[in-house]
Amino acid sequence: NGMLDALDACIMDHQFNCGSVAALERIKHPISVARRIMEKTPHVMLVGEGAQQFAVAQGFPLEPNKLSPDAEKAYREWLKTSEYKPVPNIENTGNKKVGPVGGPQNHDTIAMLTFDATGNLSGSCTTSGMGFKMRGRLGDSPIIGAGLFVDNEVGAAAATGQGEDVIRMAGAHTVVELMRQGLSPTAACRAAVERVAKIKGVSAKDIQVCFIAVNNQGQHGAFALQKGFSYAVCNAANQKQLLTCDYLLK
Structure with missing residues (x-):
């Protein structure tokens, strides 16, 4: 309908504290609003007009309501x-x-996972969602357990790609639970991608889903449905790597 994309984001720390914002319009940094929800309210998620009102009350400026x-x-x-x-x-x-x-139809999600010097995990996930999406559509990114999940005793995981298919199998939570069963981060991500492919059947070739994960030992990994997904790693010495992950459909 020609309106600005609404933005979505969530954040989660090592103590199961989390905040989420969805269908947020005219606010530039939804992840910062999600953090305020986590830190300043008793709630986990705010959506739509109420989320915008909260953001403005917290001092976030309203952006112009017009397309570039x-x-x-x-x-x-x-x-x-x-x-x-x-x-x-x-x-x-x-x-x-x-x-x-x-391209206007292909703005990827940004998901980040951290393993700090004290061994604590946290994560965030933020997106503009599908280009030209139906107003009110939400993907996995603002949903704790789908786009992001953190369990400090096990690990953390996040997702990007076709959000509807990540939601259907509680993607990030599934990856963490697979690590709980003893799988490495990469193996857990692969098993979750295989589950997406099994659910989608022949139409899996038309989508992309990717998972990243880190366990409670700081080991990281990723796996994708299709070729072409890469992820970045940065250590305490600020040494950075851009890694290309393996994929299922070959």
Whole structure:
């Protein structure tokens, strides 16, 4: 309907404290609002107009309620067909026709997991969701247990990709529970991806789902449904690596 994308985010610490915001409009940093919900309220999730009111009360400025010229142009072009059919990992294809930052239909989720010097885990997950999505649509990113889950005794996990399919199998929570059963972070992520593929059947080839995980020993891993997913790792010495993870559909 030509309105600005609503934003979603969640955050969780090592003591099961968590905060989440969904369908947040005109606020630039939803993850910061999610943290305020965690720290300043007795609630876990605020949504829509109430979330915006809370954010403003906490001092977050309202952004202009209008599309940028590039976004307006992309929206008008999309209206010609009104078709939503994202291409998995389009940001890695080198296709320059899809618009800025990977194309208007393909803004990935940003998920982060931390293992600190005291051995405590935490995580966050934030997204703008699908481009041209139906107003009110939510994916997995703001849902504790789907887009993100942290259990300090076991590990932490987060997801990116087609949110509906992550929600269906409680993705991040599933990965953590698989680590509880003794699987490594990579093996747990793979088992969760295999479950997504089993649920989707032949249509699995049309989507992308990826999981990242870290266990309570600081070991990390990831696994994807399709080729093309990479994740970054940074240690206490600020040494950084960009790693390409293995994938299921070959």
